[in-house]
Amino acid sequence: MPDCGVPNQTLQQPSTIRPIGVYALSGLAADGDQFFSIDRVRGYLISVNPKTNNTVILNPHQLEDKEWIDAVGLSLWHDTFWFGRDREVFWCDRATLKTSLLAELPYTVAGVAVWENTVYVSCQKSGYIHLFDRDTGEPIGKFPQPGVGEETLAANAEGLWVCDQTEQTVYCLEHTTGKILLSALTPYSSPTGIAFYQPDPAQDPVCHIVYADEEPYIRDNPNAESPHELTFRDRTFIHPLYLHHNPADHYTLSNGYLVEFSYVEELLPLDAVTLNNVEWRIALPSNTLRQRVRHVEPIGHPFTIEDQNGQQVAVFRFDQIQPFQGGLVGWKATVEMYSLKYSLTPEDIEGERPLPTELERYLIDDDELDMEKASIQQAAREGAGTETNVLRKILRIRNYVYDRMSYGIQPAIDTPAVALARGTGSCGEYVGVLLALARLNGIACRTIGRYKCPPHAEYRHLPLEPDFNHVWLEFYVPGVGWLPMESNVDDVIERGPYPERFFMGLSWYHTEIGKDIPFTKMNADDKPDDFSLRDLAINHIRFRILDELDPSETVGKADD
Structure with a gap:
């Protein structure tokens, strides 16, 4: 097959930074040729050389007072470090590391960033990013968090950068209003910090993300009757986030x-x-x-x-x-x-636009969707409510289905009426229910997918085999086109709020094969x-x- 006109350019050097002797890093800062982060388990403030992975504990004589244990959201502004712990926000001189309290919030702090005279503090339970005066600590405003999880922060001239752990998404916001300028999916799960690394002033800074979670592995235990045991170990590392933003079409590739x-x-x-x-x-x-x-x-x-x-x-x-x-x-x-993520808002598509005639076939029951049954028609009415905007409507339908179903593998795929009444379903059954409710509400939808590559980006040149096939949806927005929406993967929080990482977004491991055939x-x-x-x-x-x-x-x- 001839190539598709895409340059065969790849990254020649390993780009993952793996600090030594740390367990769970939170927050990330960069200065010159160094990264800084906090190991919230040990209470280490560390510096890391990205070329050698050499790790230095900067506070070796301050560990006994446990001042840095459970600290989060490290940020660097000129010669001062900023971070959060419990409900409080602290700063310290980079040379002495003597901490001072700036402000206290009603709920636990997740992330801190500083830009000029403003300190930004994220707080998941309040649902807001709070703004404080850097000199006085007085509150000067707030705006909503863009995601549903714990969010760490960074700031530069382009905007306030927000890294949401649950959403696995990075957002760039306007400094003063919180308006989302772009959003991009991270290649790994559980991102816990964000910074921009620029060792060479002649080159553009590169966004980096720190990750911290646990991974399962098979442990060889010679003392056990069965020596192979499943257990977990900490995993934390730093990796670049590469971005290609297309503002005209409202999407970002990562x-x-x-x-x-x-x-x-x-x-x-x-x-x-x-x-x-x-x-x-x-x-x-x-x-x-x-x-x-x-x-x-x-x-x-x-x-x-x-x-x-x-x-x-x-x-x-x-x-x-x-x-x-x-x-x-x-x-x-x-x-x-x-990875693909759209940053469209309902306001971007206000106004009635007709569905192209050739797409009306995506409004009918062509695959045993039970669209004629009273239970599905009632669910369609309840799911959409009084919404008329297509983005709000499809999101409301998705959340309605998530409220009423849980994921589970079934021996066979049942029709939407059966799956919705049962309350559990596979990805294919989620798709069937979503298709039926959306189409009854005038939203053109179709099934897409087939398989997902096992999401282990660090396993290079090894044969990887998926355990299951997988399908998801595309819905059509007149004037915009087909947008992706995962079937069940974001149904991870009982009764919500549900992440929107894969609403108008897909991660790199989703494989699209044979659309409409x-x-x-x-x-x-x-x-x-x-x-x-x-x-x-x-x-x-x-x-x-x-x-x-x-x-x-x-x-x-x-x-x-």
């Missing part, structure tokens, strides 16, 4: 990965069957705003590529498939996959009426993460 994706069907018939003049069609990964196919090649059997409704399909042909014949049929694709289909001259591909073959799905991509270098320069 860290991408060059991924090798293989889909293979292994012929393993359950029954003796003879098929003649066979045409086996398997959709290929799509080229989208956030996904670009560099190369595809066959596995096992040759194919030709055809265009089907704007999507590329691998077409395999056999003169005959004989009873109990073996073989492999599939493709391997090298794909650029980026069947994923796989077989035609043959004498195919039995009850024939199913599941009785003929089993599939094998494998990913390999080859490298990390900076969208400002790949997508940005290609767009220019």
Whole structure:
């Protein structure tokens, strides 16, 4: 397959910084060729050399008083450090590290940042970012937090940068109003700090994020009867956040990965069957705003590529498939996959705009959606309420479904009426309910997806296999286009508030394949009426993460 006109640029050097001897870092600051952070478990204020990972404890003689334990949201302004602990905000001279109290809030502080004469303090329980005078500590205003989680902060001339741990999202806000200028997804979960690193004044600063969470691993315990035990260990590191912002179209791409994706069907018939003049069609990964196919090649059997409704399909042909014949049929694709996040607001799309006539087919019941049933029609009315703006309406419907369903794998996919009444469902059942309620409210929706690459960006060149397939939604906004919305993944907080990280956003590991066409289909001259591909073959799905991509270098320069 010819390349798609995208420069084959990748990051040649490892970019992850792994401080030594720390457990859970919170807050991040940068100055010259150093990073600074707080290990809230040990109470260390540390400096880190990003080139060597060399870690220095800056407060070795202040550990006994535990002044820095559970400190959060480190920030650096000129020669002073700023941070929070419990409900209080402190500052200290960089040389002496003697702390002074600036202000106290009614609730626990999560993040602190300073810009000129203003100190910004985030507080999840209050739901606001509070503004204080840097000299007097007097409150001078507040504006709402953009997300639902604990938020750490940084500030520069471009704006106030907010890093939300639950949303896995970075926002840039206007300094004074809190208006969202952009939002971008982080490539890893549990971000706990943000800073801009600029060791060379001749180069632009690069946003960096610190992460802190636990990861499961298999421990070898020689004293146990079964020596392999599942346990957890702390994981904390610093990693760049690469951004490509398109303000005209209201979206931002962040860290991408060059991924090798293989889909293979292994012929393993359950029954003796003879098929003649066979045409086996398997959709290929799509080229989208956030996904670009560099190369595809066959596995096992040759194919030709055809265009089907704007999507590329691998077409395999056999003169005959004989009873109990073996073989492999599939493709391997090298794909650029980026995180995508829109920053559209309801105000951006005020006013009635008609749905294009050719998209009216996305308003009908074409897949056993139970749209004629009274229970689904009532749910559609309750879900949308009196909202007329399409963004507010679809978000309200999503939250309505989240209030009434919990995620669970079922032996088979039931129709929306059954799944909603049961109160649990798989991603496919969430999709069915959301499709039905949205379409009944005049919102064009369609299913998209197929598989997710296991989200382990640090596992390079290793074979990774997903445990399940996965589907999500796209909904159409007249005048804007199709926007993504995850099916069930943001349903993580009982009765809300629910994150919106994947409302109008997708992380890099989502794979889009064959939009608006069947994923796989077989035609043959004498195919039995009850024939199913599941009785003929089993599939094998494998990913390999080859490298990390900076969208400002790949997508940005290609767009220019």
